[in-house]
Amino acid sequence: MKRDKFDILESTCVPLPLENVDTDQIIPARFLSSTSRAGFGENLFRDWRFDKSGNRNNDFVLNNPSFKGEVLVAGKNFGCGSSREHAVWAISDYGFRAVVSSFFADIFRNNALNNGLLPVVVPENYLNYLLDKIGREPETRVKIDLEKQSFSVLPDGEPVRFEINPYKKECLLKGLDDVDYLLNIKEMITAYEFRNTLKR
Amino acid sequence: MTPKTLFDKIWDSHVIRSIEGGPEVLYIDQHYIHEVTSPQAFDGLRARGIPVFRPNKTLATADHNIPTIDQHLPIRDELSRNQVNRLAENCREYNIEYFGLNHPKNGIVHVIGPELGYTLPGMTIVCGDSHTSTHGAFGTIAFGIGTSEVEMVLATQCIIQTRPKTMRIKVNGRRGKGVTAKDMILYIISQISSGGATGYFVEFAGPAVTALSMDERMTVCNMSIEMGARGGLIAPDHTTYEYLNKIPAVESRPDFKSMLLRWRILKSDEGAVFDRELEFDASKIKPMITFGTNPGMGMGIDETIPEGDNTSSFSKSLEYMGIRPGMKLLGHPVDYVFVGSCTNGRIDDLRSFVKMVKGRKKAPGITALIVPGSKRVEQQAINEGIAEALKLAGFELRQPGCSSCLAMNDDKIPAGKYAISTSNRNFEGRQGPGARTILASPLTAAAAAVTGRITDPRELLND
Numbered sequence: 001m002k003r004d005k006f007d008i009l010e011s012t013c014v015p016l017p018l019e020n021v022d023t024d025q026i027i028p029a030r031f032l033s034s035t036s037r038a039g040f041g042e043n044l045f046r047d048w049r050f051d052k053s054g055n056r057n058n059d060f061v062l063n064n065p066s067f068k069g070e071v072l073v074a075g076k077n078f079g080c081g082s083s084r085e086h087a088v089w090a091i092s093d094y095g096f097r098a099v100v101s102s103f104f105a106d107i108f109r110n111n112a113l114n115n116g117l118l119p120v121v122v123p124e125n126y127l128n129y130l131l132d133k134i135g136r137e138p139e140t141r142v143k144i145d146l147e148k149q150s151f152s153v154l155p156d157g158e159p160v161r162f163e164i165n166p167y168k169k170e171c172l173l174k175g176l177d178d179v180d181y182l183l184n185i186k187e188m189i190t191a192y193e194f195r196n197t198l199k200r
Numbered sequence: 201m202t203p204k205t206l207f208d209k210i211w212d213s214h215v216i217r218s219i220e221g222g223p224e225v226l227y228i229d230q231h232y233i234h235e236v237t238s239p240q241a242f243d244g245l246r247a248r249g250i251p252v253f254r255p256n257k258t259l260a261t262a263d264h265n266i267p268t269i270d271q272h273l274p275i276r277d278e279l280s281r282n283q284v285n286r287l288a289e290n291c292r293e294y295n296i297e298y299f300g301l302n303h304p305k306n307g308i309v310h311v312i313g314p315e316l317g318y319t320l321p322g323m324t325i326v327c328g329d330s331h332t333s334t335h336g337a338f339g340t341i342a343f344g345i346g347t348s349e350v351e352m353v354l355a356t357q358c359i360i361q362t363r364p365k366t367m368r369i370k371v372n373g374r375r376g377k378g379v380t381a382k383d384m385i386l387y388i389i390s391q392i393s394s395g396g397a398t399g400y401f402v403e404f405a406g407p408a409v410t411a412l413s414m415d416e417r418m419t420v421c422n423m424s425i426e427m428g429a430r431g432g433l434i435a436p437d438h439t440t441y442e443y444l445n446k447i448p449a450v451e452s453r454p455d456f457k458s459m460l461l462r463w464r465i466l467k468s469d470e471g472a473v474f475d476r477e478l479e480f481d482a483s484k485i486k487p488m489i490t491f492g493t494n495p496g497m498g499m500g501i502d503e504t505i506p507e508g509d510n511t512s513s514f515s516k517s518l519e520y521m522g523i524r525p526g527m528k529l530l531g532h533p534v535d536y537v538f539v540g541s542c543t544n545g546r547i548d549d550l551r552s553f554v555k556m557v558k559g560r561k562k563a564p565g566i567t568a569l570i571v572p573g574s575k576r577v578e579q580q581a582i583n584e585g586i587a588e589a590l591k592l593a594g595f596e597l598r599q600p601g602c603s604s605c606l607a608m609n610d611d612k613i614p615a616g617k618y619a620i621s622t623s624n625r626n627f628e629g630r631q632g633p634g635a636r637t638i639l640a641s642p643l644t645a646a647a648a649a650v651t652g653r654i655t656d657p658r659e660l661l662n663d
């Protein structure tokens with residue numbers, strides 16, 4: 001199935017300088033009962049954005065009008081916890097297209113890549129610099145160039161390279177997904193199954 | 201031949217193709233699904249107009265979103281009811297075996313897979329749930345996946361994965377009295393942190409690991425994900441075979457004998473190289489509790505909350521928990537006790553809880569949720585007199601489900617209340633908005649349930 005392609009993104013950022021942000025924070029379990037993929041952005045970081053009585057928590061960064069943009073910059077070990085893809089759907093649905101951190105939890109990273117949300121891994125000291133800079137200058141714009149695998153602060157920051165699996169990069173650039181790939185090699189799969197029954 | 205790790209042996213025999221640039225196409229032997237992470241995957245199939253490729257390799261259960269009382273009645277919450285109904289409909293439409301509510305085989309996905317004999321050594325197993333790592337206790341490669349990947353498995357019985365690195369964690373020596381498998385894994389996570397094994401698949405080995413029962417091994421592998429690992433596994437041995445031999449569906453298979461022969465190669469060869477190796481000493485482990493809001497923030501039950509690393513995450517975490525560095529938690533009052541989940545909702549766990557509360561009474565002010573992991577565990581608890589013994593001590597056995605582990609149903613811990621929980625995650629709000637979770641073993645939970653405070657279970661054990 002075709003999805004949006006990802007090539008170059010230029011945007012301001014939303015800083016979330018917390019470590020170990022887990023998927024229960026990103027989207028609490030009580031909002032997982034929906035059977036569609038849409039609408040999860042409404043409850044992104046629900047318990048940080050709103051207090052118990054449902055009032056906005058003005059201290060939380062998403063409620064701070066100074067910070068907006070399509071890039072979320074977060075502390076290390078982002079997305080740990082459950083495998084719920086809803087966490088990625090919530091972040092995308094809210095309007096983010098990339099998350100920058102020094103470290104992502106494995107399943108979260110896979111889920112993000114499978115949904116066209118780009119996880120960008122930068123060195124820890126660079127992340128700290130970035131969080132600090134955005135905190136002080138919310139108008140800071142950054143550029144993510146997937147083809148070149150580079151991340152930089154505009155207009156003239158030194159670009160840092162980020163790693164991405166070449167196959168996943170190709171998928172994102174072309175807007176393809178894994179199911180398409182697998183459906184195309186179905187004969188190989190059947191042959192594998194056949195070999196295995198013979199072995200037994 | 202170069203010596204191979206157990207992980208490599210299983211992985212290699214399931215690779216259908218290596219894609220240029222890294223990931224590999226991996227064949228999946230057993231797929232489990234539940235109501236929360238599957239509906240969007242079925243919708244994906246519909247949108248593509250394709251069938252489920254191998255319906256007999258997927259098994260479905262309803263567990264996350266179901267009530268744990270009055271299961272014979274329709275689910276009250278409309279969204280939950282809808283989600284469970286959707287699963288039933290999807291399974292009917294795509295010909296997938298489904299153990300719904302009230303089915304005698306219903307239960308938490310990671311409890312029923314093993315106990316019904318679907319999980320077998322040497323398999324690759326996935327499920328849209330991170331604690332799929334539980335099945336690694338049988339010497340399988342089992343890991344959690346996202347919904348897009350659920351769709352891949354439904355469509356092709358394969359997923360595309362990058363091969364993780366391998367780590368071996370050896371636990372030597374013997375556990376002390378009152379120290380359970382849960383304490384062992386909480387201890388290991390506290391030593392290496394909640395991100396300490398990210399990118400790795402962990403093999404647990406060593407005398408203290410092989411001494412564990414299957415139920416205990418599942419507890420250990422279950423929580424391997426809580427140190428960031430992709431999964432954990434333990435080489436199958438006589439303990440594994442004895443367990444499987446008692447499952448009618450496995451023992452009666454015509455190919456059981458030949459499977460047993462094949463499973464003999466399922467161990468890491470002498471000299472096999474791991475990307476990382478760690479060793480721990482079981483005799484150093486005490487009953488463990490967590491004090492913070494990730495499973496790596498754990499300590500021996502009688503220890504003092506550390507000063508931490510001065511990060512805002514650390515202080516935010518303690519603030520959420522309503523505690524301070526330098527404090528001891530021993531003697532701290534507790535409001536709720538939760539025994540259950542795919543970590544500690546098996547019969548061994550209920551036995552161990554009952555052993556401690558027998559002859560004692562539930563402390564006043566304690567609300568206890570004792571939730572079996574499956575219908576079979578529930579039945580066994582009734583047959584063994586566990587349900588009755590619980591009643592005498594003032595507790596009640598509920599009906600199976602994930603319950604308070606993630607509090608999608610009504611089993612929520614109220615804001616600000618302290619819960620000793622045998623589940624696997626103490627994240628902020630995991631057991632309900634504002635709930636304060638302290639992870640521990642069923643024994644430590646029992647000690648708190650009868651005293652109303654965090655109590656060292658060793659003090660109450662008399663044999």
Ligand code: SF4
Pocket residue numbers: 263264308309310329331541542543601602605606623624
């Ligand atoms: S018991 Fe908890 S961890 Fe286990 S499957 Fe259910 S929600 Fe997930």
